[in-house]
């Protein structure tokens with residue numbers, strides 16, 4: 063059995079960053095920017111007022127000074143002329159500051175009568191002017207790779223970038239296997255259960271930027287599995303669920319081998335997730351997850367998400383490892399790395415008492431997978447433990 067780190071290195075070796083495509087800005091959120099993008103203009107493109115008030119000359123600002131209002135500058139409609147001594151221009155937030163003006167006094171500090179304004183006694187020294195290019199200047203770059211967030215989308219829009227270069231979405235085919243499985247909403251016979259893993263994993267991969275191709279459930283026969291494998295053609299990664307262990311009906315590895323898969327490894331010193339398998343069939347990367355629901359979800363988070371991030375061209379492919387103090391004492395760990403379902407409360411980690419790999423209700427209540435290395439000794443409350451968020 064290989065270690066989790068060795069298995070991670072091996073699965074990352076099976077995939078590579080995908081090519082770039084251009085998408086409209088409206089659908090760029092959540093995608094990975096694959097090339098740096100440059101601002102097509104500066105923002106603001108002109109010195110702009112940040113307040114509603116009057117534009118004038120700073121040198122003329124003094125208590126009770128009077129000015130003649132000679133025109134107006136509104137957002138989208140600048141004042142055409144040049145401001146001269148003793149003059150003021152009515153100005154609104156976002157409007158270009160007129161030639162000759164270098165100060166905006168807010169309207170609350172002004173008394174107006176007809177076309178004349180008089181300043182009050184306490185004028186703030188702040189000029190209320192946003193300089194041209196104060197946010198960004200033409201040619202400035204948004205660096206890549208980068209997972210685009212709503213704030214990035216706003217920035218790209220302001221930079222006048224209507225189409226964005228992003229990495230193509232990796233296509234992940236998901237194959238649930240087993241005679242016992244029916245789809246949610248179907249009518250199971252007494253010895254059947256509902257396929258849950260494929261739904262949880264599809265949600266996980268889509269959240270992380272994949273396009274999921276959900277294959278029909280394969281039965282525990284060589285013919286059914288071969289047909290299912292053929293439906294994965296053209297995908298970047300095939301994720302199989304179940305049939306990975308040593309039972310008579312666990313056929314994933316033998317069928318994949320018969321089809322020509324080059325196996326990278328089988329079995330990892332990890333709990334849950336021991337019977338994990340990975341390899342390559344032509345251009346198609348394959349990862350075989352164990353069928354137990356929590357095992358499948360944990361292996362999805364620990365192995366498939368890093369593969370997905372690599373395909374997306376991200377440089378940070380591993381889940382960030384955090385640390386928090388334990389909320390209670392725990393006994394020694396066994397020979398496999400243990401990814402324990404845990405809750406985070408007030409900054410402390412509370413691993414659940416029930417760690418069986420079939421318990422989705424426990425996983426759904428967990429915030430984190432607390433990582434225990436093989437043979438980790440007993441730990442006390444308040445000892446720092448590593449974890450990843452889920």
Ligand SMILES: Nc1nc2c(c(=O)[nH]1)N[C@H]1C(S)=C(S)[C@@H](COP(=O)(O)OP(=O)(O)OC[C@H]3O[C@@H](n4cnc5c(N)ncnc54)[C@H](O)[C@@H]3O)O[C@H]1N2
Nearest residue numbers: 238257258259260303304305306307312336352353354357
């Ligand atoms: N003699 C041994 N038996 C087992 C070993 C072992 O080392 N020796 N390992 C155990 C471990 S650990 C795991 S994990 C499981 C993994 O087995 P498989 O990958 O072959 O999974 P299945 O047998 O197909 O299913 C296990 C369990 O999960 C349910 N399942 C399967 N697919 C789904 C799905 N899509 N949605 C929901 N539930 C699913 C299935 O009905 C079984 O209950 O093997 C142990 N055995």
Ligand code: MOO
Nearest residue numbers: 334335336357419
């Ligand atoms: O690897 Mo199994 O996933 O421990 O239940």
